[in-house]
Amino acid sequence: MTQRIAGFDYQRVTVADEVALNVAVGGNGSPIVLLHGFPQTHLMWRHVAADLAADHTVICPDLRGYGASDKPADTDGQTYAKRTMGADIVALARAFGHDRFALTGHDRGALVAIRTALDHPDTVTHLAALDVLPTLDMWEVMHGTTAAIGFHLYLMAQPPGLPEQLISASADTFFGHFLDIWTRDPRAIPADIRATYLAASRNAVASIVADYRASAHIDVEHDRIDRAAGTVLRMPVSVLQQDWGAALGFDARSLWRAWAPDLHHETVTCGHFMAEESPAEVTKALRDLLNRQ
Template sequence: MTVTIPGFETSVVTVDGHEVICDVGGDGTPLLLLHGFPETRLCWREVAPRLAGNFRVVCPDLPGYGESARLGPGPESFAKSALATHLIALMSELGHDRFAVIGHDRGGLVAFRAALDHPDKVTHLGVLDILPTVDNWNALQGPGGVFAFHLYLLAQPSDLPERLIAADPDTFFGHFFDTWTKQPDAIPAEVRERYLAAVRRPEAIQAICDDYRASAFIDGAQDQHDQHARRTLTMPVLAAWQDPGDLELPFDPQQIWSSWAPDLRTLVLRCGHFLPEERPAEIAEAILSLTTT
């Protein structure tokens, strides 16, 4: 087991019989940081130390990713409502009944569901370069869908994606590191290799596919139900995303997040998709600003 966040300690926490691997450090109010695809808790290596003077920071590998155990067989174990409940239980095991949560990409979906379903537990929410699942599916139309091809491929109900990816996982996952990053030095070679080592494992490939199947067949329907019920987030929310540059987005992130979050602040950064690694200082500053309001 490798210590991932400089100055943090790696812990193995058993939650409902499933091991969660997390790096924990700092002093202050509790803060949960959740990584995205196709990464591990290592993505917070530049952000978490910047926050350690103000927060007790917890950086877990999401279940099925990195070193954390998946919760069970099938896509239903990756429903974001189930993952959110599991990680809230993780924080309780660590002694934190109320905390802020920040999530990037897939971790943002889990953070969103945690805040929506458990407003008594989540004090502040941050979502980085992600939309709620129902809004994401609704936004995918025309040529814009080309850049999100993986959403459709990974969600296939058969084992087709697992078989295709297993043929050359480094090329498949490397595609996202190459095309989603605008600052080439943001993910150094040794970090990239650690990410690839984590996701090229057959069990990790299956977990990732089940994660995306859950979004296609479970999460979107849950979001849609809540959207029709006019449920909203009751805590302060930060939504940050990348500046698309010359590419015209087929959706308006601010408008979408405003429909869910009455108390919203936004941040647009000139970088690629991997905000915590490409702009760690700005992300840390935005988290600190969010949680002090």
């Protein structure tokens, strides 16, 4: 049985040439778009989305390359650039009649959300990022033996061929590894949802690798250009994050402040999959963000 967010309508929306996204939409009111992370689909928002739909229009797509959305081949190194994926999200919101919207992302979705907000500051009214650093900072803080926690980042940054072959050979083990080690409360991802995530990822190895590969190359270049130009996130920004700094030796709040002058940064005690482990905490943070001017 196909898993869905209860009470939400499902559509396929064309956002670019030969790219359509699978989208769940529910509620009424000011719009907020929720972008999922790795190795998940839009279903990671099932609790938060249902709550927010009481007074917001909530739009939950599968990112290009993930879930039931289209997975174009990466022919030029830009197909899965966060700039390209962000343009998908702007086109998606406009397809529903929204020229301005709040945007929230977790993990990979947060990287898409950050780039969307940098590229479209007059379109994104509020930004929330869950458990990431901006791409350039992420690469700069990882070094030495502590960088082993990000081994998958280095694996998927390699040229096409080897990463796809290795991961495809043991896809469920590879993707399941992250669902296991990044979750403090295993009950947060029940067996049926876990099976959905694994099936979706198993069928998207090439596009998932392309997404990660872009973050080691073109996404870094886009961030460097913005940093040199002094470009910042002009909207209210909220960040929920585990205390990575304790392990990796950096001050996450300071790194974020350089990008987001209007910042609320909060350290959480749950695992990485916070929208599933602590949905009430995430929902409250998003409501607080939406109330900021």
